Amino acid sequence: MWSVEEHLADVLRAVRPLAPLELPLLDASGCVLAEDVTVPAPLPPFDNSSMDGYAVRTADVEGASEEFPATLTVIGDVAAGAGVLPTVGPGQAARIMTGAPVPPGAQAVVPVEWTDGGLGGGPADAMAPASTPHGAEVRVHRPATAGAHIRSRGSDAAAGTLALREGTVLGPPQLGLLAAVGRATATVTPRPRAVVLSTGSELAAPGQRLAPGQIHDSNSYMLTAAAQAAGAVAYRATAVADDAATLRAALEDQLARADLVITSGGVSVGAYDVVKEALDLESGVEFRRLAMQPGKPQGFGLIGGGRVPLFALPGNPVSSFVSFELFVRPALRAMAGHAPGTLHRPRVTARLAAEAPVRSPAGRRQFLRGTYLPPAPGAAPGSVRPVGGSGSHLIAALAQADALIEIPENVTEAAPGDELTVLLLG
Numbered sequence: 400m401w402s403v404e405e406h407l408a409d410v411l412r413a414v415r416p417l418a419p420l421e422l423p424l425l426d427a428s429g430c431v432l433a434e435d436v437t438v439p440a441p442l443p444p445f446d447n448s449s450m451d452g453y454a455v456r457t458a459d460v461e462g463a464s465e466e467f468p469a470t471l472t473v474i475g476d477v478a479a480g481a482g483v484l485p486t487v488g489p490g491q492a493a494r495i496m497t498g499a500p501v502p503p504g505a506q507a508v509v510p511v512e513w514t515d516g517g518l519g520g521g522p523a524d525a526m527a528p529a530s531t532p533h534g535a536e537v538r539v540h541r542p543a544t545a546g547a548h549i550r551s552r553g554s555d556a557a558a559g560t561l562a563l564r565e566g567t568v569l570g571p572p573q574l575g576l577l578a579a580v581g582r583a584t585a586t587v588t589p590r591p592r593a594v595v596l597s598t599g600s601e602l603a604a605p606g607q608r609l610a611p612g613q614i615h616d617s618n619s620y621m622l623t624a625a626a627q628a629a630g631a632v633a634y635r636a637t638a639v640a641d642d643a644a645t646l647r648a649a650l651e652d653q654l655a656r657a658d659l660v661i662t663s664g665g666v667s668v669g670a671y672d673v674v675k676e677a678l679d680l681e682s683g684v685e686f687r688r689l690a691m692q693p694g695k696p697q698g699f700g701l702i703g704g705g706r707v708p709l710f711a712l713p714g715n716p717v718s719s720f721v722s723f724e725l726f727v728r729p730a731l732r733a734m735a736g737h738a739p740g741t742l743h744r745p746r747v748t749a750r751l752a753a754e755a756p757v758r759s760p761a762g763r764r765q766f767l768r769g770t771y772l773p774p775a776p777g778a779a780p781g782s783v784r785p786v787g788g789s790g791s792h793l794i795a796a797l798a799q800a801d802a803l804i805e806i807p808e809n810v811t812e813a814a815p816g817d818e819l820t821v822l823l824l825g
């Protein structure tokens with residue numbers, strides 16, 4: 400039997416990040432950047448106001464107060480987007496809006512609240528709309544130092560500096576920055592395309608009435624959603640019956656759109672274990688028994704001319720889900736260019752919250768399903784409560800769980816209060 404670590408190491412040795420692709424920004428959302436992006440031009444590109452107010456010369460407002468305001472002649476408005484700017488001379492001010500370029504001659508901006516807004520009354524609380532007739536004078540109630548309320552050119556990012564390093568995951572702020580520096584596209588490691596294919600002659604599609612002996616195909620939905628959640632572009636193929644030729648033909652078809660293939664079922668030792676029958680070492684797939692429960696039988700290999708990674712997961716729903724989490728998810732993330740330290744689910748230590756001891760088979764690492772309760776602030780560790788038993792068919796309990804409780808190979812019984820490692824499914 401192979402250990403979980405040995406199998407995972409073999410999987411991660413076999414997969415590679417996909418070739419970089421230049422994508423429109425929103426298509427690159429969530430992807431890993433495959434280039435260093437430098438700032439092409441200063442950000443912001445020009446000195447601009449951070450307040451709605453008046454662009455002034457500092458000498459003109461020196462010593463200004465509400466009692467002894469500085470009275471300035473208003474020479475015009477500067478709105479955001481203005482290309483032609485008035486020059487502010489001595490004794491003059493220009494109304495200026497947030498984001499508007501600072502006009503030549505002005506050294507500071509005084510917010511409208513520090514003035515009478517040009518209306519001749521007390522302190523204004525807002526700027527009069529452009530359409531409102533107002534006096535050609537403004538009384539400024541406070542002094543301003545040079546540069547006050549001005550966001551200078553390049554103060555966010557200087558031209559030539561590194562905006563984003565290769566390997567950065569493009570979340571919303573990073574996409575915002577790319578757009579801000581004028582990039583319409585980014586070169587990223589694309590999302591892997593994963594094809595999910597259930598096998599089993601007992602399977603009926605959800606929505607279909609079950610004939611005797613049939614069950615609904617739940618794995619392909621669960622695994623397709625899991626692949627999507629792991630960052631893949633996931634396709635669910637129609638389930639195939641237990642017939643090796645049909646499966647081989649289906650795989651052949653699917654390879655055209657797959658960077659990775661996931662099958663479920665047919666990997667055990669039964670007489671109709673079709674995946675095992677259809678794929679052999681010659682096809683590139685090796686079948687193994689792992690020292691874990693659930694998820695003991697596993698197939699993995701690189702198939703076809705494109706050497707596409709194929710995961711042949713066991714058919715029991717919990718087995719296929721746990722196998723996905725432990726092996727497929729890290730592989731998908733590695734193919735998407737994520738760094739080695741970020742491929743896995745977070746692991747925490749938690750105390751077992753259970754009424755009775757929990758048993759585990761000797762020599763197999765058990766992954767029980769559980770619900771995790773984080774510790775109170777300052778306290779540690781949190782606790783984890785098993786949901787359902789150890790049966791690999793228990794999908795109803797799996798649907799309650801948010802964590803996998805790891806019981807090591809050499810532990811056959813975990814007592815309430817024992818500290819165990821827990822994978823947070825997030």
Ligand SMILES: Nc1nc2c(c(=O)[nH]1)N[C@H]1C(S)=C(S)[C@@H](COP(=O)(O)OP(=O)(O)OC[C@H]3O[C@@H](n4cnc5c(N)ncnc54)[C@H](O)[C@@H]3O)O[C@H]1N2
Binds near residue numbers: 617672713
């Ligand atoms: N004699 C032995 N029998 C079994 C062994 C063993 O070592 N010796 N291992 C058991 C373990 S552990 C597992 S896990 C399963 C793996 O079996 P397969 O991968 O061959 O899967 P199937 O036989 O096709 O199905 C198993 C189980 O899961 C249900 N299933 C399958 N596909 C789906 C699907 N898409 N959606 C929902 N449920 C599905 C299927 O009906 C079976 O009940 O083998 C054990 N047997």
Ligand code: MOO
Binds near residue numbers: 691693713
């Ligand atoms: O290993 Mo199977 O995956 O226990 O149910």
